[in-house]
Amino acid sequence: MSRVMVGVDVGTTSTKALLFDPSGVVLGRKHVEYPLYTPTTAVAEQDPDQIFQAVVDAVGGVLKENKVHPESVQFVAFSAAMHSLLAVDRAGYPLTRSITWADNRSAEAARWIQEAGDGHTLYQRTGTPIHAMSPLSKLVWMKRSMPDIWARAYRFISLKEYVFHRLFGQYVVDHSIASATGLFHLYQLDWDEEALALAGVEREQLSKLVPTTHVLTGCHPKWAQQLGILPTTPFVIGASDGVLSNLGVAAIDPGVVALTIGTSGAIRTVTDQPSTDPKGRTFCYVLTPDHWVLGGPVNNGGVVLRWIRDEWMKEEAAQAKAEGKDPYERLMEMAGRIPAGSDGLLFHPYLMGERAPLWNADARGSFFGLGMHHTKEHLLRAAMEGVLFNLYQVFLALCEHTGEPKRIHATGGFARSALWRQMLADMFGMEVRVPEQVESSCLGAVVLGMKATGMADSFHLVKEWIGTTHFIRPDPKCSRLYEELMPIFIRVSRKYEEEYQAIAAFQRRHAPTEKRD
Known part of the structure; x- marks a missing residue:
């Protein structure tokens, strides 16, 4: 086999490894799932060793299954989910599980940060909204809640x-x-001294900062053998999944918006310099010094559909598997029987609190408008629509900050579904473009890797790589229904704000005792 490149995406519920040839053709893929530990409504953790093994299995698996010789691997480039945090001791052994973006235990710490100093000014320097997702908030919480671990911690790091x-x-x-940590000064490309002081950490307890094009060699021989590479194979450190998704879907020009729904979801656009929202509703993260990604993330994307599959529709999922079908295809068939608007049923998808547009870790999910005429299929369709209603609110905030977009590029696992794609076009009332290559973060990592290793002069080669683009146009009748329902969806979430806090407080008081495996 000729020279190949590997793109790796370390996500919240799985790690993917895709194998590319030098012209961007996908030669193979490997997908390894793992659990998200959620013993209470506030906890969302992962086992770092389990995920490390998933990385080894995914990369090693895709190379082995495609009979790739170690010397044929040009490089391995990485994408990873943001906002994770774990403490390690001097030997590098984890003292905690990896605390994910979805963990809400630091909600009170986030409120304290807002009150202890000028939270908005801190946001303007770091580009990360003050929220429980942020490692800054997690560090403040950890210092107060885990003093023994804090005292033993040598470093505080992300899963990547x-x-x-x-x-x-x-x-x-x-x-x-x-x-994406809340600890990084956007304009100095360095750790922010005031943020470090708030968190109570020293520079030496954090990792060395490097650009996204940084290359490492000298992989430990034991792991190189299991990965199926040479110890000298270059590894490109890469970037976060969000910014690489924009690159992988060719949404890197002004006026182009990328919408992604994976486990979570986000809407993002690229500018040539850092910029923050005067109202503090959007993030600003680095891709390169010339590419800055602005947008808003939502906690509740595909995880909502996974919850429905695993908790509501076990029988349907099991039957689909027995017939050799994808359970999600069965769910799409069921949802497709229901008209747009779900006959007046709305779902607020806040199963894991919410980042944009609410920035409220206490937000909780709910159905509104439920009547005797609604069926299980209605609940399913309404849940899917709720994810998109919520993303549309983020879209409105982004438009207010950056102006109306020229077009939307959609990607993520949901983009494989014709129903999701049509719902998206109808909800947003504009044409949506979906590239054939939907694993945008892996593709973005490889394009970044090519730039890092001198194989490409610019990112624009991605436009030649993304394959056939599907153009989905809105159905005017469905768009009018969604326009009518959207104000109701927004008003209900705002009216529930006090009640979100009350029910979340009740859940915390009466939560089951947390057990650590």
Whole structure:
């Protein structure tokens, strides 16, 4: 086999490894799932060793299954989810599980940060809204809630840093992952001294900052063998999944918006310099010094559909599997029987609190408008629509900050579904473009890797790589229904704000005792 490149995306519920040839053709893929530990409504953790093994299995698996010789691997480039945090001791051993973006235990710490100083000014320097998702908030919470672990901690790192430390014995963090911590100064490309002081950490307890094009070699021989590469194979540290998704879907020009729904979801656009929202509703993260990604993330994307599959529709999922079908295809068939608007049923999809547009870790999910005429299929369709209603609110905030977009490029696992794609076009009332290659973060990582290793001069080659683009036009009748329902959806979530706090407080008081495996 000729020279190949590997793109790896370390996500919240799975790690994917895609194998590319030098012309951008996908030669193979490997997907390894793992659980998200959620013993209470506030906790969302992962086992870092389990995920490290998933990275080894995904990369090693895709190379082995495609009979790739170690010397044929040009490079391995990485994408990873943002906002994770774990404490490690001096030997690099985890003292905690990896606390994910979806963990809400630091909600009170986020409120304290807002009150202790000028939270908005801090946001304007770091580009990360003050919220429980942020490692800044997690550090404040950890210091108060886990004093024994805090005292033993040698470093505080992300899951991606943990993977690279095990592979190379180095603590390094790229500017992109760092810019999502709430600890990184956007304009100085360095750790922010005031944020460090608020968090109570020293520079030496964080990793060395490097650009997203940073290349590492010298992988530990044991892991190189299991990965199926040479110890000298270059590893490109890469960036976060969000900014690489924009790159992978060719949404890097002004006026182009990328919408992604994976486990979570986001809407993002690219500018040539850092910029923050006067109202503090959007993030600003680094791709390169010339590419800055602005947008808003939502906690509740595909995870809502996964919850429905696993908790409501086990029988349907099991029957689909027995017939050799994808359970999600069965769900799409069921939802497709229901008209747009779900006959007046709305779902607020806040199963894991919410980031944009509410920035409220206490938000909770609910059905509104439920009547005797609604069926299980209605609940399913309304849940899917609720995810998109919520993203549309984020879209409105982004438009207010950056102006009306020229077009929308959609990607993520949901983009495989014709129903989701049509619902998206109808909800947003504009044409949506969906590239054939939907694993945009892996593709973005490889394009970044090509730039890092001198194989490409610019990112624009991605436009030649994304394959056939599907153009989905809105159905005017459906768009009018969604326009009528949208104000109701927004008003209900605002009226529930006090009640979100009350029910979340009740849940915390009466939560089951948390058990650590």
